[in-house]
Amino acid sequence: MIEVQNVTVERPGRAAPILEDVSFTLASGERAVLLGGNGSGKTTLARLLNGTHLPTRGHVSVEGHDTRDAAGVQHARRAVALLFQDPDDQFVSATAEREIAFGLENLGVASATMRSLVDAALRRFDLEAHAQTPPHEMSGGEKARLALACTWVMEPRTVVLDETDSLLDRRGGERLEEAIATLPAETAVLRLTTDAEIAAASRRVLFLHAGRILADGAPDEVFATLAPAVEARVGRPLAWRLSQRLVQARRIPRPTTSLERLLHLLGDPGC
Amino acid sequence: MLTLRDVWFDYGTPHAGEGTLREMSLAVAPGDRVGLVGASGSGKSTLLLVIAGLRRPQRGTVERGAQLPSLVFQFPERHLFGETVHEDVAYGLRQSGIQAGEIERRVHAALDEVGLPPAEFAARPPFHLSGGEMRRAALAGALAQERPILLLDEPTLGLDAEGCTRLLASLARVHARGVALWIASHDADFVAATCDRIVALDAGRVAYDGPATAFWADQERATRLGVHLPRVASVALRLRERGFAINAPLPDEDALHAALLGQQVAAPPLHLAPPPA
Numbered sequence: 368m369i370e371v372q373n374v375t376v377e378r379p380g381r382a383a384p385i386l387e388d389v390s391f392t393l394a395s396g397e398r399a400v401l402l403g404g405n406g407s408g409k410t411t412l413a414r415l416l417n418g419t420h421l422p423t424r425g426h427v428s429v430e431g432h433d434t435r436d437a438a439g440v441q442h443a444r445r446a447v448a449l450l451f452q453d454p455d456d457q458f459v460s461a462t463a464e465r466e467i468a469f470g471l472e473n474l475g476v477a478s479a480t481m482r483s484l485v486d487a488a489l490r491r492f493d494l495e496a497h498a499q500t501p502p503h504e505m506s507g508g509e510k511a512r513l514a515l516a517c518t519w520v521m522e523p524r525t526v527v528l529d530e531t532d533s534l535l536d537r538r539g540g541e542r543l544e545e546a547i548a549t550l551p552a553e554t555a556v557l558r559l560t561t562d563a564e565i566a567a568a569s570r571r572v573l574f575l576h577a578g579r580i581l582a583d584g585a586p587d588e589v590f591a592t593l594a595p596a597v598e599a600r601v602g603r604p605l606a607w608r609l610s611q612r613l614v615q616a617r618r619i620p621r622p623t624t625s626l627e628r629l630l631h632l633l634g635d636p637g638c
Numbered sequence: 639m640l641t642l643r644d645v646w647f648d649y650g651t652p653h654a655g656e657g658t659l660r661e662m663s664l665a666v667a668p669g670d671r672v673g674l675v676g677a678s679g680s681g682k683s684t685l686l687l688v689i690a691g692l693r694r695p696q697r698g699t700v701e702r703g704a705q706l707p708s709l710v711f712q713f714p715e716r717h718l719f720g721e722t723v724h725e726d727v728a729y730g731l732r733q734s735g736i737q738a739g740e741i742e743r744r745v746h747a748a749l750d751e752v753g754l755p756p757a758e759f760a761a762r763p764p765f766h767l768s769g770g771e772m773r774r775a776a777l778a779g780a781l782a783q784e785r786p787i788l789l790l791d792e793p794t795l796g797l798d799a800e801g802c803t804r805l806l807a808s809l810a811r812v813h814a815r816g817v818a819l820w821i822a823s824h825d826a827d828f829v830a831a832t833c834d835r836i837v838a839l840d841a842g843r844v845a846y847d848g849p850a851t852a853f854w855a856d857q858e859r860a861t862r863l864g865v866h867l868p869r870v871a872s873v874a875l876r877l878r879e880r881g882f883a884i885n886a887p888l889p890d891e892d893a894l895h896a897a898l899l900g901q902q903v904a905a906p907p908l909h910l911a912p913p914p915a
Contacts (some may be wrong), residue, residue: 384778392775402801403798404798405768405798405800406768406770406794408768506679510680530796533795534678534792534795534824536676536824536865536866537677537861537865539677539864546813551765559798563799564869600800602799605849605870606718606873609873609894609895611913613895613898618898626873629898
């Protein structure tokens with residue numbers, strides 16, 4: 368469980384705060400999307416969750432530990448894993464297997480245990496053929512899976528993905544989804560994105576704009592409450608745009624972000 | 639304006655295969671709006687490097703005019719280095735020995751083009767801009783070169799909807815001035831909105847080179863090549879499976895709306911542009 372309470376982040380020389388009075392909770396096992404345009408504060412918010420950034424005002428608490436305490440920061444860094452948009456930003460080792468072992472080495476895990484954990488991670492994320500491959504020579508999809516393998520082996524309780532899918536081709540995107548699905552059910556996942564379609568496929572969407580959370584709920588609720596000018600920063604899902612036109616044509620009672628719900632509202636006999 | 643004949647390229651690493659080009663013959667033509675698509679590692683970025691003259695093929699020939707193409711790399715904002723936006727955009731022009739007056743004209747025109755008014759942005763350090771603004775400053779550096787061919791590698795990566803709309807408008811204006819555009823991208827919506835010709839790569843070979851509409855019409859091939867479908871195409875596919883009458887492979891939203899209302903949708907002509915020679 369992560370609790371963000373009335374958090375404001377200010378930076379010297381900036382008139383407006385990067386984040387302003389942000390509050391939400393992320394429960395164990397919850398899967399949510401943080402949607403916002405460029406410069407909305409998504410990455411700053413992600414870094415608050417594992418103590419890389421600290422709030423100017425307010426509190427971030429990870430499983431009851433405040434990140435402003437020295438012990439709380441250590442706890443947050445073990446509990447919350449961040450995956451960057453470009454995995455190259457986080458690789459430091461000469462081979463994929465050494466990359467997976469890196470975090471375990473820092474924790475002083477015994478070498479026999481480390482070997483079996485690394486092998487398990489390579490198997491789980493379909494990277495066995497790449498154990499000796501330098502990370503920078505891997506494809507975008509393989510790099511994303513390696514980053515997730517490095518994360519998984521550390522057993523974090525929360526994984527934050529910062530647009531990790533944007534570099535991937537179709538198959539790479541599907542395999543990343545499969546890899547995310549193999550995370551333990553109690554692992555919370557927060558995905559940061561500028562893409563309204565990714566938000567539309569999530570159960571819960573937090574919409575961040577100019578450092579404030581303007582909406583938090585199911586995608587249909589979130590897109591229904593946003594002012595058009597604000598919504599334009601991230602666009603609208605295609606199903607939402609189509610359903611808005613059907614509402615205007617008086618064919619359905621309300622717009623929706625889901626094509627399936629749209630067809631249901633339209634009375635499709637196949638539903 | 640630029641021709642590749644039987645080009646082979648290999649990085650020569652132990653994990654070769656990634657980014658290797660084989661017997662590649664292609665023509666970059668005036669007026670091109672080409673979407674370069676294919677799975678990760680199919681050779682898209684390598685092909686752009688060869689076209690730009692930054693990699694020399696081990697076999698085959700690249701015939702080009704006096705001016706090299708401009709290339710905008712992935713995450714181009716990471717290559718910004720100037721103390722001011724002006725210095726960054728002008729850097730390449732100074733290296734080319736262009737006169738000061740002409741440099742000023744081009745820097746101002748390029749910054750206006752990408753929506754960074756020079757009066758407001760030219761004197762600012764590029765690192766104080768937002769991510770989207772940094773991307774536009776980097777694009778301005780390429781536009782200021784005023785080369786006849788502009789190559790872009792994943793230009794929409796990390797951009798929000800507003801940033802993509804701006805980029806789309808900038809590229810439309812650049813193309814209207816006669817610049818040929820080659821865009822490597824996994825963003826099928828952006829490629830579908832921008833490009834009328836598709837070059838699809840598969841393991842370093844050209845798997846398709848022809849009109850965009852015909853490419854998107856063959857969804858099995860796109861899937862086999864690891865290419866995302868534009869969202870309108872994937873929604874059309876699902877609606878067709880449910881019995882809605884949509885013939886067009888790449889319908890616009892009006893056509894999807896009409897289909898949902900139960901109206902027949904006519905297929906547009908399959909060829910927007912003639913296949914390249």
